[in-house]
Each structure stands twice: as structure tokens, then as C-alpha cells.
Amino acid sequence: MNTRSTHAPIIQMQNIEKHFGAVIALAGVSIDVYPGECHCLLGDNGAGKSTFIKTMSGVHTPTKGEIIFDGQPMNFNDPRDAMEAGIATVHQHLAMIPLMSVSRNFFMGNEPVKKIAGLSFFDKDLADRVTMEEMRKMGINLRGPDQAVGTLSGGERQTVAISRAVYFGAKVLILDEPTSALGVRQTSNVLATIDKVRKQGVAVVFITHNVRHALAVGDRFTVLNRGQTLGTAQRGQITPEELQDMMAGGQELATLEGSLGGTV
Amino acid sequence: MSDTSSNSTDERIKEISSFRQALIRPELGGIVGTIAVFAFFLLFAFDSGMFNSQGVMNWSIVSAQFMIIAVGACLLMIAGEFDLSVGSMIGFAGMIIAILGVTLGYPMWLAIIITFALCVAIGALNGFIVIRTGLPSFIVTLAFLFILRGFTIFLPQTIERKTIIGGIREAAEGDPLASVFGGKIFGNVFNWMGDAGIIATFQRGTRAGDPVVDGIPMLIVWAILLVIFGHVLLTKTKFGNWIFASGGDPEAARNSGVPVNKVKMLMFMFTAFCACVFATCQVMEFGSAGADRGLLKEFEAIIAVVIGGALLTGGYGSVLGAALGALIFGVVQQGLFFAGVESSLFRVFLGVILLAAVILNTYIRRMITGER
Numbered sequence: 001m002n003t004r005s006t007h008a009p010i011i012q013m014q015n016i017e018k019h020f021g022a023v024i025a026l027a028g029v030s031i032d033v034y035p036g037e038c039h040c041l042l043g044d045n046g047a048g049k050s051t052f053i054k055t056m057s058g059v060h061t062p063t064k065g066e067i068i069f070d071g072q073p074m075n076f077n078d079p080r081d082a083m084e085a086g087i088a089t090v091h092q093h094l095a096m097i098p099l100m101s102v103s104r105n106f107f108m109g110n111e112p113v114k115k116i117a118g119l120s121f122f123d124k125d126l127a128d129r130v131t132m133e134e135m136r137k138m139g140i141n142l143r144g145p146d147q148a149v150g151t152l153s154g155g156e157r158q159t160v161a162i163s164r165a166v167y168f169g170a171k172v173l174i175l176d177e178p179t180s181a182l183g184v185r186q187t188s189n190v191l192a193t194i195d196k197v198r199k200q201g202v203a204v205v206f207i208t209h210n211v212r213h214a215l216a217v218g219d220r221f222t223v224l225n226r227g228q229t230l231g232t233a234q235r236g237q238i239t240p241e242e243l244q245d246m247m248a249g250g251q252e253l254a255t256l257e258g259s260l261g262g263t264v
Numbered sequence: 265m266s267d268t269s270s271n272s273t274d275e276r277i278k279e280i281s282s283f284r285q286a287l288i289r290p291e292l293g294g295i296v297g298t299i300a301v302f303a304f305f306l307l308f309a310f311d312s313g314m315f316n317s318q319g320v321m322n323w324s325i326v327s328a329q330f331m332i333i334a335v336g337a338c339l340l341m342i343a344g345e346f347d348l349s350v351g352s353m354i355g356f357a358g359m360i361i362a363i364l365g366v367t368l369g370y371p372m373w374l375a376i377i378i379t380f381a382l383c384v385a386i387g388a389l390n391g392f393i394v395i396r397t398g399l400p401s402f403i404v405t406l407a408f409l410f411i412l413r414g415f416t417i418f419l420p421q422t423i424e425r426k427t428i429i430g431g432i433r434e435a436a437e438g439d440p441l442a443s444v445f446g447g448k449i450f451g452n453v454f455n456w457m458g459d460a461g462i463i464a465t466f467q468r469g470t471r472a473g474d475p476v477v478d479g480i481p482m483l484i485v486w487a488i489l490l491v492i493f494g495h496v497l498l499t500k501t502k503f504g505n506w507i508f509a510s511g512g513d514p515e516a517a518r519n520s521g522v523p524v525n526k527v528k529m530l531m532f533m534f535t536a537f538c539a540c541v542f543a544t545c546q547v548m549e550f551g552s553a554g555a556d557r558g559l560l561k562e563f564e565a566i567i568a569v570v571i572g573g574a575l576l577t578g579g580y581g582s583v584l585g586a587a588l589g590a591l592i593f594g595v596v597q598q599g600l601f602f603a604g605v606e607s608s609l610f611r612v613f614l615g616v617i618l619l620a621a622v623i624l625n626t627y628i629r630r631m632i633t634g635e636r
């Protein structure tokens with residue numbers, strides 16, 4: 001990917017710190033993400049990945065550090081601000097409502113309305129049409145727009161959530177462990193979806209603790225460990241074994257620093 | 265719809281017959297129940313007077329009462345919460361109207377407006393506490409069940425030294441707002457039907473020649489309007505989608521930008537509003553307020569809603585279903601009376617049908633979500 005030299009980063013996180021009382025969840029983490037790249041955020045459980053992306057999506061305000069979005073310093077006070085700016089997050093478990101139809105889920109929080117006699121009503125026809133179309137683009141064949149999300153597989157649910165975010169104009173798409181509960185085939189569907197989305201010019205932040213999933217779609221890789229970043233590596237500059245070692249605690253940090261090529 | 269399903273052959277999605285799919289809807293229990301109940305009483309109590317003009321009006325009024333509180337309870341339950349204080353709220357609202365309008369001599373319209381404002385504010389307080397503390401609404405509103413009932417007994421006893429305040433009809437004479445709750449409409453139509461011999465008329469006395477049923481009480485009008493309002497709000501508006509989402513999974517809804525707290529708060533207020541409509545119609549009809557009014561109404565509302573197909577866990581249900589649940593209630597309660605069956609058996613019926621409905625709903629839920 002050579003987008004880096006031609007584009008400016010869409011979002012820059014600079015020396016982000018987050019303290020929860022006495023717990024230092026993030027101790028100065030910096031990354032930047034470019035449009036059209038898939039930036040993988042790796043790390044073991046408790047490394048601070050979720051906390052980090054929550055500061056990115058406006059759930060937490062950082063204790064210290066700066067967020068620069070589209071060239072402007074940003075202060076998100078709640079997730080809605082971030083969403084309106086174009087930062088969308090797909091959470092692993094909390095993205096879809098099983099009892100509701102795909103089309104109602106797709107437009108949840110962004111319902112299209114039409115005016116009848118001065119009153120505004122939910123434009124169900126439009127919602128149904130768009131949902132069917134977007135799902136077909138992502139390779140999901142629905143029985144109908146009224147099909148409940150509960151009947152979809154975990155991977156399909158992730159795909160619905162991702163295509164929803166993209167449809168509503170996400171410039172940065174954050175995926176928090178979208179593959180960790182999925183089987184092989186569903187995982188490859190989600191990875192294929194990530195690839196499609198990236199090719200549309202969306203900046204993807206892909207969180208995982210699975211090195212193989214990361215290497216399958218990632219352009220760059222940042223490893224978090226105990227609230228600190230161990231550096232960002234480009235695709236092709238790092239082997240799966242090295243990534244794995246970094247996640248495991250950076251015992252081989254000294255040897256790795258050389259191979260990271262000064263991108264730390 | 266049919267063309268998309270024919271050209272998409274995903275082997276993981278089993279074909280579901282259109283008949284079975286038509287069954288997967290929240291109103292199923294309500295529709296089946298309504299047909300069964302009417303069939304039963306038409307067969308066994310047709311000659312009892314249940315289906316002449318008076319009889320129809322009789323069970324229609326009772327059903328309409330159930331409907332008014334069921335609409336509020338239904339939307340609230342779909343939004344993921346309960347309100348156990350509905351019954352006490354009914355008693356409380358009626359008593360406040362009586363104290364303001366009779367004891368303190370306020371104009372009735374003012375008494376009604378103040379009462380509505382007070383009740384909706386208490387509904388908001390219920391919602392506020394639930395949202396702020398994160399406690400189950402079951403507990404919070406149970407507390408208000410006792411608090412409101414306590415005041416409903418305490419206030420008239422302290423002020424008037426009795427627990428029933430009468431004289432409301434006299435105080436409401438000619439009041440424009442009071443007639444919105446206590447009046448009747450279509451009197452002319454009923455007069456005409458009486459003259460034409462379609463419905464029964466009084467044979468003797470000062471009202472000889474007048475129809476026995478002389479109009480549609482505003483109570484029924486309120487019930488119909490609230491059902492239409494609730495149904496349209498839930499299924500045809502953006503806010504309706506938010507109600508489903510808030511009850512289905514509040515976290516997911518919040519993540520998608522749905523103002524879950526606001527939705528829940530408004531539904532608590534709407535439930536209180538419905539209870540207040542019920543109470544106002546009731547005191548206008550009876551002409552008095554009693555400290556024991558509305559007892560157990562919260563459970564009857566919840567049962568009607570569950571018969572109507574709503575899940576107790578929230579996120580799924582139907583206002584039309586709840587209205588059918590209320591209709592079933594009204595018809596059975598009054599039907600047993602017409603059929604001369606011991607009225608205590610109504611409670612047995614309630615328990616049995618509640619159990620049947622919950623089991624059916626669980627089954628429907630599994631069909632929808634594909635869980636096992």
C-alpha cells in the first residue's frame with residue numbers, strides 16, 4: 001500500500017493516556033490511520049485495546065494526549081459526536097438486536113422518515129429496499145427485509161453491522177474483535193468484508209488477538225501491551241512469529257526493534 | 265420478496281413455509297384467543313343477553329378499560345420496563361381529581377389538568393429513578409405501588425375523614441374537559457336505532473322510548489384512539505423503532521445512537537398518562553373517587569399485554585395484540601357473569617391463559633431468533 005505517502009492520515013492519536021482511578025489502562029499510545037488502509041491493533045487480553053478505541057470513538061475522554069481527526073484537534077464528548085464526524089464502531093457482541101428485523105437493525109438510530117400530512121413516519125419501503133441492496137452487495141441473501149437478525153450467523157451479523165456503518169458514511173471504521181467468536185468460514189466472510197470496505201477508501205481499525213486474522217487483511221500492525229505500544233510495523237516487514245512474540249509480552253523486544261525499521 | 269428468495273439459494277437458511285411464517289407474529293395468541301372466546305360465548309351464552317345492545321356495551325366498556333392501561337403497559341414492556349404502580353396510580357389520580365375539584369372547589373378542567381401533570385411527573389420520577397440507579401423497574405415501581413396507594417388512603421382520610429369522595433358529577437356539570445372523559449358521543453345514531461327498533465328502548469318510566477344504550481362512552485373513544493396512537497407510534501415511526509431497540513438490547517441501541525434513556529423515560533410517562541385517562545373516565549362515570557380503585561390493575565394490564573404476544577424481557581410485542589388481550593379479558597369477565605358462572609372462576613381463567621400465552625410466546629421467540 002502506497003497510500004501513506006500520498007494521503008494525510010484521517011485520524012492521529014498522539015500519546016493517549018487513560019487512567020481509571022489508580023489503574024493506568026493506557027500509558028501514552030500513538031497511532032495514525034490512513035484512508036483505505038486496514039490498521040490492525042493487536043494485543044493480549046487486558047492490553048488496553050478496547051480502552052484505546054473507546055477514546056477514539058468518544059466513549060472515554062483521554063486523560064492526556066491529543067486526537068487529530070481530518071487535520072483538526074478533536075474533543076469528542078460522547079459517541080454521537082464521533083459518529084457524526086464519521087467514526088463508526090462495530091462492537092463484538094453489542095451491534096445487533098436479534099429480535100428485530102435486518103432492515104430495522106440496519107437503520108436503527110438513523111431511521112429514514114417521510115412526511116405524511118405534516119407528520120413524519122418511518123419510511124419502511126426505503127429502509128427495506130436499501131437493506132436488501134446493501135446486503136446483496138456484501139453477499140448476504142436475505143429471505144426478506146423482515147427476516148430477524150437472530151436467524152443470521154455471527155459472521156453475517158458482523159457483516160450487516162459493517163455495511164451499515166459504511167452506508168452511513170463512516171470514514172473510520174473501528175472493529176473490536178469482530179472475528180474472535182467466529183468459525184473459520186464466518187471469519188473469512190468477515191475478513192472479505194473488511195477488504196471490500198478498505199477498497200472503498202474507508203480507514204479500518206481492526207482489533208484482534210489473532211495474528212493470522214491480522215495478517216490476512218492488515219496493511220499495518222500495532223501491538224499493545226500493558227497499555228503501551230510496542231511499535232507499528234508495515235506489512236511485509238514483520239513475520240507472524242515476531243508479531244506473536246510482541247503480543248506475548250515483548251520478551252524479544254530488543255531483537256524486534258531492529259526489524260521494525262525505526263517505525264516505533 | 266418472493267423473487268429474492270427464489271434466486272437466492274443459501275443452503276443455511278431453511279425454507280419456511282408461508283403458513284408458518286404467517287404464524288410468526290406477536291398477535292397470533294391474541295387472534296386465536298379472541299376467536300375462541302367469541303365462539304365459546306356465542307355458542308353457550310347467546311341467549312343470555314350478552315349480545316344485545318346493553319350486553320355488547322357492557323363488555324365493550326370493560327374491555328376498553330383494560331385496553332387503555334394495556335396500551336401504556338405494552339409500549340413500556342416493549343421498551344424493556346414494567347410499571348407495577350399503574351393500579352395505585354389509578355386510585356391516586358381519581359382521588360386527586362376529587363380533592364381538587366370537590367373538596368377544594370377548583371373548576372373541574374383545572375383539577376383534571378393538574379392531576380394529569382402530577383401523574384405524568386410521577387411517571388417521569390419512576391423512569392428517572394430506574395434509569396439513574398439501574399435498579400429493575402419491577403422494584404422501583406413496586407415501591408410506588410405502596411407509596412401512591414398509601415397517599416390515596418391518607419389524603420382523603422386526613423382532609424375529609426373518609427375514603428370515598430363523591431359529588432364529582434355535580435362539580436363537573438357543564439365542564440368542557442370533564443365531558444371529554446365522561447360524556448357520550450353518537451347519541452343521535454342510538455336514538456335513531458332505538459326509534460327504528462334495531463336496539464332496545466325503555467318501555468316505562470320517564471325515559472320511555474329512549475334507547476337503553478344512548479351513546480358511545482368517551483371511555484371507548486379513548487381506548488380506540490390510544491390503541492391507534494400506540495400502534496402507529498410503534499410500527500410506523502422512527503420513535504417506534506427506538507422503543508423496540510431500547511427493549512431489545514439497550515447497549516446495542518445506545519451504540520447506534522438511540523437515546524435509550526429518553527425513550528424509557530417517555531414510556532414511563534405515557535404509562536402514567538394512560539392510568540390517568542382510565543382514572544378520569546372512571547371518576548366521571550361513578551361520580552366519586554375511592555381509595556381502593558384500580559386494585560390489581562397493573563397485573564391485569566401486564567397479562568393483557570402478554571396475551572397480546574409481548575415478551576416479558578422486552579423488545580418484542582404488539583399494541584394490537586395487547587388490545588386483543590384486553591378484549592379477551594373484557595369478554596370473558598363479563599361473559600362468565602352473563603352465563604351465570606361463579607365469578608371467582610375468572611381468576612382461574614386468568615392464571616391459565618397467562619401461562620398458555622407465556623409458553624406460546626417463548627415458542628414464537630425461538631422461531632424468530634432461531635435459538636433452540
Ligand SMILES: Nc1ncnc2c1ncn2[C@@H]1O[C@H](COP(=O)(O)OP(=O)(O)O)[C@@H](O)[C@H]1O
Binds near residue numbers: 023043050
Ligand atoms: N471502565 C474501566 N474502569 C476501570 N478499569 C478499566 C475500565 N475499562 C478498562 N479497564 C482496565 O483497563 C485495562 C485494559 O482493558 P481493555 O481495554 O478492555 O483491554 P483489551 O480490550 O485489550 O482486552 C484492563 O486492566 C481493565 O481492567
Ligand SMILES: [Mg+2]
Binds near residue numbers: 049050051
Ligand atoms: Mg477488548
